Amino acid sequence: MIGTNAILALAVVLFGIGALGVMIRRNVIVIFMCIELMLNAANLAFVAFARALHSMDGQVIVFFVMTVAAAEAAVGLAIIIALFRNRETIDVGELNLMRW
Amino acid sequence: MNAAVFSLLAILIVALAVGVVLNRNPVRSAMCLVGTLFLLAVMFVFLDAHLVAVLQIVVYTGAIMVLFLFVIMLLNLQTEAAEQSPAPMRALVGVCGFAFMGILGGALLVADGTDKFSAPVPAGFGTSVAVSERLFTHFLLPFEITSLLLLVAIVGAVVVAKKKLE
Numbered sequence: 611m612i613g614t615n616a617i618l619a620l621a622v623v624l625f626g627i628g629a630l631g632v633m634i635r636r637n638v639i640v641i642f643m644c645i646e647l648m649l650n651a652a653n654l655a656f657v658a659f660a661r662a663l664h665s666m667d668g669q670v671i672v673f674f675v676m677t678v679a680a681a682e683a684a685v686g687l688a689i690i691i692a693l694f695r696n697r698e699t700i701d702v703g704e705l706n707l708m709r710w
Numbered sequence: 711m712n713a714a715v716f717s718l719l720a721i722l723i724v725a726l727a728v729g730v731v732l733n734r735n736p737v738r739s740a741m742c743l744v745g746t747l748f749l750l751a752v753m754f755v756f757l758d759a760h761l762v763a764v765l766q767i768v769v770y771t772g773a774i775m776v777l778f779l780f781v782i783m784l785l786n787l788q789t790e791a792a793e794q795s796p797a798p799m800r801a802l803v804g805v806c807g808f809a810f811m812g813i814l815g816g817a818l819l820v821a822d823g824t825d826k827f828s829a830p831v832p833a834g835f836g837t838s839v840a841v842s843e844r845l846f847t848h849f850l851l852p853f854e855i856t857s858l859l860l861l862v863a864i865v866g867a868v869v870v871a872k873k874k875l876e
Contacts, residue, residue: 616716619818620720620723624724626810628731637790639785642778643730643743653762658757660759661757661759664835672759673841676765681859683778684867685867687777687778689870690785691784691871692870692871
């Protein structure tokens with residue numbers, strides 16, 4: 611039978627894949643999608659613990675995480691649109707105005 | 711949930727997640743992410759989180775990913791060229807990522823918790839009644855603050871994305 615540890619291992623792997631994607635990719639929208647992947651890995655961990663401890667608090671936190679992710683996606687995509695309008699590029703290699 | 715079903719779901723989820731990261735075409739990345747989120751909703755159903763699973767499909771795949779696809783098509787992004795960061799940097803990043811996953815996975819291997827995972831859940835666990843019973847009593851303040859956050863996010867998104875008036 612599957613225990614909590616197996617679900618948490620899947621959440622760890624998902625989080626790691628999302629983090630690798632943020633570090634490797636240069637397209638801003640794909641980086642944003644990998645951030646959403648990391649948020650979903652955290653959601654999976656919350657739901658696994660809610661199931662393991664028979665407590666509904668984990669699922670309520672997932673509710674809040676989803677809401678915050680929706681708000682962040684809206685604002686982040688608006689920023690990307692404004693960025694594209696000004697710079698004509700979404701390659702993070704070229705968005706280096708604030709580098710030293 | 712037996713081991714065969716979980717293994718199948720886990721392999722599919724990880725394969726689609728790797729597809730999100732490695733795809734050159736952003737539309738294919740987005741569709742891989744839609745598949746990952748949908749299969750995660752299936753996993754939530756297996757974990758007795760029914761309301762969360764439905765919200766995952768309606769909110770995450772049905773709204774957030776559609777927003778992503780709108781923006782991708784609005785900006786008319788093409789398949790990107792294979793030009794990337796140099797190979798030693800990518801190797802280092804890969805090693806760090808796998809080391810991170812290995813450390814956390816190792817912690818899971820030695821963790822010895824006895825929890826109630828295999829015990830059947832109480833009746834009504836994971837339904838909207840149970841979620842709202844916690845949400846509107848214990849989590850009332852975060853709930854109200856979240857509604858304020860959504861208002862701020864909507865106004866902010868409109869202000870940032872609109873064209874400047876001449």
